[in-house]
Amino acid sequence: MITPLNRRFLLRERPAGDFDPKILERVVEPVPRPGPGQALVRNLYLSLDPTNRVWMGERASYLPPVPLGGVMRGVAVGRVIASNTPRYRVATNVLGMLGWQDYALVSDRDEFPVQTLPRFLPAPLTATLGALGVTGMTAYFGLLEVGQPGRGETVVISAAAGAVGSIAGQIAKLRGARVVGIAGTREKCDWLTRELGFDAAVCRRDADWRAQLQAACPKGVDVDFENAGGEIMEAVLDLMNRHGRVVLCGMISQYGNDDRGMAGPRNFANLLTRRIRLQGFIILDYIPRFPLAQLRMLWWMKRGRVRDRYTVVRGLDQAPRALVQLFNGENFGKLIVEIDEPNAPTAR
Numbered sequence: 001m002i003t004p005l006n007r008r009f010l011l012r013e014r015p016a017g018d019f020d021p022k023i024l025e026r027v028v029e030p031v032p033r034p035g036p037g038q039a040l041v042r043n044l045y046l047s048l049d050p051t052n053r054v055w056m057g058e059r060a061s062y063l064p065p066v067p068l069g070g071v072m073r074g075v076a077v078g079r080v081i082a083s084n085t086p087r088y089r090v091a092t093n094v095l096g097m098l099g100w101q102d103y104a105l106v107s108d109r110d111e112f113p114v115q116t117l118p119r120f121l122p123a124p125l126t127a128t129l130g131a132l133g134v135t136g137m138t139a140y141f142g143l144l145e146v147g148q149p150g151r152g153e154t155v156v157i158s159a160a161a162g163a164v165g166s167i168a169g170q171i172a173k174l175r176g177a178r179v180v181g182i183a184g185t186r187e188k189c190d191w192l193t194r195e196l197g198f199d200a201a202v203c204r205r206d207a208d209w210r211a212q213l214q215a216a217c218p219k220g221v222d223v224d225f226e227n228a229g230g231e232i233m234e235a236v237l238d239l240m241n242r243h244g245r246v247v248l249c250g251m252i253s254q255y256g257n258d259d260r261g262m263a264g265p266r267n268f269a270n271l272l273t274r275r276i277r278l279q280g281f282i283i284l285d286y287i288p289r290f291p292l293a294q295l296r297m298l299w300w301m302k303r304g305r306v307r308d309r310y311t312v313v314r315g316l317d318q319a320p321r322a323l324v325q326l327f328n329g330e331n332f333g334k335l336i337v338e339i340d341e342p343n344a345p346t347a348r
């Protein structure tokens, strides 16, 4: 008889500096049984996000830190396989904070209740973690609500070939903006300009990247969709026009600064002298407005006006090492782990 097992990744240490996969410990436990009011979910795809690194740190951010010894927090999509609650029916797909594990127990009283997905999804399940999920919605609301680019304005996007950036750039093109992406390799830059319609792309690893950025923005910058922070943010702020907008979406270059805290740009005073509006935003605040935005995104996707791309890593055991991709820039588009069947010795 096969005994089903639950692989789980527990946070054993707080990260210091760059994320080290060794701070997550793989344990194998029996699959839990759902109690009253609970359902058991088999996880299928796990979303890997830069914010996973933030959640591992000691400081509270917009969510409390993952407790030491606790299962690593993560967004995943899964299928209900047993249920003691009418809220989650067997065979339904659900999306939410299901964690880095094969199986999750969910209940009506969870701090972050999972969302039930429609039975007939008009897109692959992976899209619920990408363009139709949190990352796509971050691009949508960040750009349209916070950045508000006008026709002919220049929008600069850092981490432009990633999950959020690649979608934000395409939406900015739909708004008639001139779109300049910043990415980590020439291959990514070519993808942005040749396939996604960006007007220009700058490789942040080129020695003359600042000069390239300036040349790509002959009329200055009106909207900075900021994903990187650090020296990239400073370079963009130096090019910004009066009354420009900074969409402070993320600061990935700073996520390893646990001891010092995340540093702001040294040319912060540009905001004052150039009358720039900077707004930080967290996508969780927009969840009630997702349905309409998702319909619009789907409409664009079906017409080929927004294209989504995924880097899919196979096997839950690969998750810790795969997360490194977000920090060394290996991923194209949305990084996802496809959860496999546990192959630990189980026969009895």
Ligand SMILES: NC(=O)c1ccc[n+]([C@@H]2O[C@H](COP(=O)([O-])OP(=O)(O)OC[C@H]3O[C@@H](n4cnc5c(N)ncnc54)[C@H](OP(=O)(O)O)[C@@H]3O)[C@@H](O)[C@H]2O)c1
Residues within 6 Å of the ligand: 048, 049, 050, 051, 134, 135, 138, 158, 159, 160, 161, 162, 163, 164, 165, 182, 183, 184, 185, 188, 204, 227, 228, 232, 248, 249, 250, 251, 252, 253, 254, 281, 282, 283, 284, 325, 326, 327, 328, 329, 330, 331, 333, 334, 335
């Ligand atoms: N505010 C919100 O609610 C919200 C929601 C989701 C995501 N975010 C933020 O949005 C940003 C993008 O997230 P994502 O999920 O779409 O990840 P992603 O862009 O798919 O992956 C991260 C990318 O960041 C770039 N990067 C890594 N280290 C960097 C560094 N030191 N300097 C500059 N770039 C660096 C790499 O691309 P290159 O090597 O190509 O530059 C890497 O591929 C992150 O800052 C994330 O925290 C915010």
